[in-house]
Amino acid sequence: MTALLEVRDLHASYGTTRVLHGLSFGVLEGGVTTLLGGNGAGKTTTLRALCGMVLRTGEITFAGRSIAHLSTEDIARLGIAHVPDGRGTFVRLTVEENLELGAITRRDRNAIAQDVERVFGYFPILQKRRGQQAGTLSGGEQQMLAIGRALMLQPRLMLLDEPSFGLAPRLVRELFGILAALNKSEGVSLLVVEQNAALALDLADQAYLVETGRIVFSGAAREIREDEKIRRSYLGY
C-alpha cells in the first residue's frame, strides 16, 4: 500500500502557545490510522493543522501533493473531509440540507441525490429525521449526521475527531462498525483521533501515541494492542 497522507515535522501554535512540536505520521491508501492520547495531547490540533485551521509549519503531502499552504476550503475540495469535534452541525438547517451542504462543491445533481440515499442506508435514523432541524437531533444522531455529511464530499480521506465522544457505549460500537464498513466498501481512508484506545485500535491498522504535542510511540495497531507495557503505561486499560 502507498501512503495517501504523509506528515513530516508538523508544528502548530495558537497565538504564541505552541501545541504541536514536530509530529510525523501517515495514512495509507485505504488504511485506517489512529492517533491516541489523553486530553490536551494535541490530537484535535493535529486535525485542525491538517485542515489549515491553525497556524502550522511542516510538510503535509496528500496524494503526492503538498497541501501545507492551502486554505481550509481548498483542502476540502481535494477530498479531505473533516468531522470536527463538536460535530459542526448546521443547527438551523434540516438534516437533508446538512447532507446537501456536504456536497456543495459537487455539481453532479443525480449522484448527489443517490449519495443522500446511500448515507440514509448507513444511518437509517437520519432518513426518519430528514426534514427535522439538525439542532434538535441527539448527540449520537448529530455525530452520524456529521459523518454522513463528510461522506457527501466523496472524500478519499476522512478525519474523525473523537467520534465516540459523549455517546452511549452501544452506540459507539455501532458507529465504529459503520466506520469499518465505510473504510472497506467505500474505500475511504480514515484518520481517527480517539481517547477510547481499545476501540480505535480494533479499527486501525496503524497507531500513533501522542503526548503533549509529540509522538511517543508508533507501530502497527495489532502490535500495540498486544503490548501490555504500552497499554498499561499509556493507554490505561
Add this chain to the structure above:
Amino acid sequence: MLESVPEPAVPDVLAPSLIGRNGLMLALLAVALLLPFVVQNFLIFQLTLVLVYAIAIIGLNLLTGFNGQFSLGHSAFYALGAYVAAMLMDKVDFPYPATLPVAGIACFVFGFLFGLPALRLEGVYLALATFALAVATPQILKLSPLEYWTGGVQGIVINKPDAPFGLPLTQDQWLYFFTLFVTVIMTVLAHNLVASRTGRAMMAIRDNPTAARSMGINIALYKSLTFGVSALYTGIAGALGAIVVQFVAPDSFTFLLSITLLVGLVVGGVGWIPGAFFGGAFVLFVPNFAESISKGLSGAVYGVMIILLIFVLPTGASGLVRAALQRLRAHKIQ
C-alpha cells in the same frame, strides 16, 4: 439496509400545503392589486413606501438573517441608491425605471467592496464599522465639492412621473403599481436565492463558519457577495424611495434609517423573507399611530410598543404566521 426504512412521510404533507401556499400568494397579490382603487391617495403613497421599506428589509435580512452578518449601515446603501437615481434623473435626464438597475449595480459594487475589509470583523465589531458608514454618509453628501451633483444640504427635487401609455391612473396609483411590480420581482428573486445552493452556503456560514469551510465553502467570497447583494436590494429600495418621495436630501438618510430597517427586520422575523412586509408596515404606520396617542411622548410610546411586541412575539411576525399555519394544518388532518 435501505429496504427496511419506511418511506418518508414528508412529501405527502408538503404537497397540499404547497398548493395552499400558492393560493394564498395569489389572493394576497389580488388584494394588493385592488387596494389602490379603494383607498385614498395619501394611503396609496404610504402603502408604496411600505413596499419600498420591504425591499430594503429583505436586503438586510439576506445579510443578517441568512448570513449572520450585522449591519447598522444600511442607511448608507439606501442613500447611495437614492442619490444615484436622483442624480441620473436630474443631471442626465435618465428615465426613472432605468435608474433602478444602475442604482442596484452601484450599491452591489460598493457593498461588495465594503464587505471585503468587513470580513475581518464579526458581531459587534462589524456593527460598529457599519455604524461609522451610516454616520459618515449624510456628511459626505453635504460636502461642497460634491454639491454640483448632490445639491448639498438642499438635496435634489425630482419630478413625479405620470402613468405611461395613457393609463387611467393617478400618479400615486401608477407609482404604487410600478413599486409593486419591482417588489414582486425582488421578493421572488430573494426567495429563489435563499432556496438555492448559494443560499444554503450563506446559511451554513451563519450557523457554523468553521464547518462551512470544511465543506469547501469559500467564506470570504460568499460573505462579501452577500454584502453586495444585500446592498443591491437596499439600494434599489433607495432609488424607488427617491422616485416615490420625489426628493432626496442628506438628512433623510441618517443612522436612524438603519435602525428603522433593523426594527422592521426584527418585527417581521429574522430569516423569513415575507416578514419584510410586516416589518415595512410596522415601521411606517406604528410611529404615526404612536404620535396619535401622544404627540409629546410619541417616541416613548413607539418604544413601549416595540418592547411589548418583542415580548408577545419574540420571533416577530414569522412566529405568529407559522403558529397559525400549524394550527390550520392540524385542523385539516383531524
